[in-house]
Amino acid sequence: MVQPAQSPEPDRSPGPARSSEPARPSDVPADHVVVLFGATGDLARRKLLPGLFHLARAGLMPRRYRIVGSAPAAEALTDQEFRTHAQQAVAEFGRSRPEGPAWEAFAAGLSFGAADTGAAEPLMAAVREAETALGGTPRRLFHLAVPPVAFTSVIDLLGATGLAADGKVIVEKPFGTDLASARALNAAIHAVFDEARVFRIDHFLGKEAVDNVLALRFANGLFEPLWNRDHISHVQIDVPEHIDIQGRARFFEGTGTFRDMVVTHLFQLLGFIAMEPPVALEAGPLRDEQVKVFHSMRALDPAHVVRGQYGGYRDEQGVDPASDTETFVALRVAIDNWRWSGVPFQLRTGKALAEGRHMVTLGLREPVLRMFPLETRAAAEGRSNELVIDFDDPGSITARFLVKEPGPSMRLADGDMLFNYRTAFSAQNFLEGYEHLLLEAMRGNQSLFTRSDGVERLWEVAAPLLDAPPAVRPYAPGSWGPDGIDGLVAPYRWHLPDRRDATP
Numbered sequence: 315m316v317q318p319a320q321s322p323e324p325d326r327s328p329g330p331a332r333s334s335e336p337a338r339p340s341d342v343p344a345d346h347v348v349v350l351f352g353a354t355g356d357l358a359r360r361k362l363l364p365g366l367f368h369l370a371r372a373g374l375m376p377r378r379y380r381i382v383g384s385a386p387a388a389e390a391l392t393d394q395e396f397r398t399h400a401q402q403a404v405a406e407f408g409r410s411r412p413e414g415p416a417w418e419a420f421a422a423g424l425s426f427g428a429a430d431t432g433a434a435e436p437l438m439a440a441v442r443e444a445e446t447a448l449g450g451t452p453r454r455l456f457h458l459a460v461p462p463v464a465f466t467s468v469i470d471l472l473g474a475t476g477l478a479a480d481g482k483v484i485v486e487k488p489f490g491t492d493l494a495s496a497r498a499l500n501a502a503i504h505a506v507f508d509e510a511r512v513f514r515i516d517h518f519l520g521k522e523a524v525d526n527v528l529a530l531r532f533a534n535g536l537f538e539p540l541w542n543r544d545h546i547s548h549v550q551i552d553v554p555e556h557i558d559i560q561g562r563a564r565f566f567e568g569t570g571t572f573r574d575m576v577v578t579h580l581f582q583l584l585g586f587i588a589m590e591p592p593v594a595l596e597a598g599p600l601r602d603e604q605v606k607v608f609h610s611m612r613a614l615d616p617a618h619v620v621r622g623q624y625g626g627y628r629d630e631q632g633v634d635p636a637s638d639t640e641t642f643v644a645l646r647v648a649i650d651n652w653r654w655s656g657v658p659f660q661l662r663t664g665k666a667l668a669e670g671r672h673m674v675t676l677g678l679r680e681p682v683l684r685m686f687p688l689e690t691r692a693a694a695e696g697r698s699n700e701l702v703i704d705f706d707d708p709g710s711i712t713a714r715f716l717v718k719e720p721g722p723s724m725r726l727a728d729g730d731m732l733f734n735y736r737t738a739f740s741a742q743n744f745l746e747g748y749e750h751l752l753l754e755a756m757r758g759n760q761s762l763f764t765r766s767d768g769v770e771r772l773w774e775v776a777a778p779l780l781d782a783p784p785a786v787r788p789y790a791p792g793s794w795g796p797d798g799i800d801g802l803v804a805p806y807r808w809h810l811p812d813r814r815d816a817t818p
């Protein structure tokens with residue numbers, strides 16, 4: 315019989331800079347059987363299988379674990395085929411090569427069990443076998459990497475077969491397409507899993523830099539006192555993507571950038587940037603504060619939203635030649651609370667843009683009295699001091715300010731202080747978004763997962779836009795989006811700092 319996978323020794327090869335913290339025994343989750351629905355799909359291939367193997371390499375998988383792949387019987391694999399599938403996925407998309415003892419140990423823990431509604435016996439047998447192999451009482455974690463249409467049938471199957479028992483479930487976006495569908499989805503989930511066992515994944519929240527926003531704000535006396543309307547004039551969350559829809563026409567036509575990126579990733583980031591200090595760094599208080607931000611968000615005004623579509627989108631295979639689906643959104647969001655009243659949050663994201671970046675910029679107000687001639691480029695662009703957080707994995711933080719230029723006259727020049735994760739710490743313990751979140755789900759920590767009431771509130775905020783979306787405006791691929799987006803943010807500007815802020 316195949317032996318349960320045992321975590322190999324963590325990879326502790328020396329890194330280029332200050333060593334970041336290696337895995338500690340307390341980081342390691344309890345024994346688990348992880349069931350991967352959609353095991354033959356794209357997400358499993360690109361992210362989940364490589365991510366789980368990376369966790370194993372890093373010594374962060376449970377001491378004893380098994381991974382059971384599942385899919386409908388029409389796509390069933392044998393255990394051996396699943397191992398080969400996983401090996402190819404890790405070879406193509408993983409950070410460590412699938413070879414040697416580490417791979418052998420990981421592959422030994424992989425098995426497969428097909429499941430369809432009313433015909434889940436192969437999966438049930440595979441789970442039973444995995445649990446027997448592990449011994450003790452391993453936890454069950456179900457990861458639903460399946461298309462939205464299959465979603466409720468998998469949840470129902472887990473309920474009907476009793477597999478759900480006291481297991482946890484990871485749910486992938488989209489969490490509905492509007493308020494009504496989000497409520498229906500949450501009801502379907504809650505019929506089988508109570509909220510304490512539901513892990514809705516937004517992989518942006520797994521990015522290292524998001525945790526670092528918490529550290530930056532709440533571990534330092536330097537920043538938090540400035541983090542409010544008295545000192546910050548505007549906030550930009552800017553996630554341009556250079557890639558186009560990459561052949562995902564079927565998904566994209568029914569979704570669009572607002573649902574794919576804004577109501578999910580960008581709003582979740584906004585929740586972390588804007589939240590009040592939680593009473594503790596624990597899932598309950600953190601998510602309470604995040605949801606409070608969502609409740610303070612004013613319902614979107616379609617007049618403050620620009621939707622765009624890149625030239626050539628309608629020619630993509632599978633796209634309606636008259637499609638009104640947006641591939642770009644820029645919008646202005648107001649937060650009506652004591653901390654942020656009057657401070658615009660300006661959000662932009664889209665496909666086929668000039669660059670791919672993940673940036674949050676906090677613009678600081680000018681000093682009350684302007685004593686210096688402002689001749690710098692930043693000043694000419696209407697910017698003064700800024701704090702720039704780059705979320706590209708692993709990310710950087712830059713404080714921008716004005717300094718005196720050396721010389722006899724009092725002339726100012728742009729200066730900056732840069733913290734760069736890659737040069738400050740060795741890369742060996744960096745986890746990618748998915749890896750981080752898979753680990754937290756195994757550990758049962760919901761801090762970085764979205765809660766049902768938060769999801770529903772965001773659809774409520776989005777409703778006016780979904781009811782009356784402005785027409786899409788064309789933009790050229792490789793540009794920064796449609797004309798007219800500058801008006802949205804006046805008197806400020808869309809600002810992407812130069813590449814030197816970014817991870818080298």
Ligand code: BG6
Nearest residue numbers: 517518555557574575579672747
């Ligand atoms: C996904 C979206 O959730 O996030 C994609 O469906 C998008 O359309 C991707 O490209 C962006 O993620 P990242 O981490 O590459 O910025």
